[in-house]
Amino acid sequence: MDLGFIGTGTIAAAVVTGIAGQGHGIVVSERSRAQSARLAAQFPAVSVAPNQQVLDRSEVVFLGLLAAQASAVLAGLRFRPGQRVVSFIADLSLDAVAALVAPAQAVAIMLPFPAIAQGGSVILTLGDAGLIRDIFCPANTVFEVTSQDELRSYLCAQAVLSPAVLMVATAADWLAGQGADRAAGETFLRALVASGLQGAGCRETLAALDTPGGYNQRLRQALEHAGLVAALEAGLTGLQAPRPPEP
Secondary structure, three states: OEEEEEEOHHHHHHHHHOOOOOOOOEEEEEEOOHHHHHHHHHOOOEEEEEEEHHHHOOOOOEEOOHHHHHHHHHHOOEEEEEEEEOOOOOOHHHHHHHHHHOOEEEEEEEEEHHHHHHHEEEEEEEEOOOHHHHHHOOOOOOEEEEHHHHHHHHHHHOHHHHHHHHHHHHHHHHHHHHHHHHHHHHHHHHHHHHHHHHHHOOHHHHHHHHOOOOOOHHHHHHHOOOOHHHHHHHHHHHOOOOOOOOO
């Protein structure tokens, strides 16, 4: 396909990296010039153009903009009938995106994660999941939601990734403090957690790790007693609250 990207931030760059060798023609906007220049230098299939030329050369357009920037960036650009638009903008509904890109069709909200650059990532999607699968599968896994409210809940829940990574990094730092090699320790812990989560459901895995008096049980109980579960639940609930207006 001929794919265009308006906005070339970290996530959009990861998306381009993940599909650049799959036969698509890819044109990225000049926004985030360092990122777009790096992608064009790294991948023969990627070129850089002004925003209107991105639209003129693309059958599917991806919007990698901040919600607060979208109206200003897209104002005056000429989309065309039959063109399909996929938004990475979590805080704009499909209806809101459709109003900004008419007469093109806003067909999906797609929320990728950095691991999409290497493949094997999950992709949250509201709307035309078939199109997203056509472009990004089987290298990645699409999780389809059916409403804006469900998407919002998933957005809150996926934020557990950063605290989980922090816990692994903290354990690796602690291990290094005991004299272990830092890089080797982190590699071991990352593989341990990744394989542990793949093996079975979370409740089954917790039960399997609940050996009385064992290391896993003792650390989990210490963290629970310190308020980990309550703090996590409160944090997730807090993410559902409307954001305060930007000054």
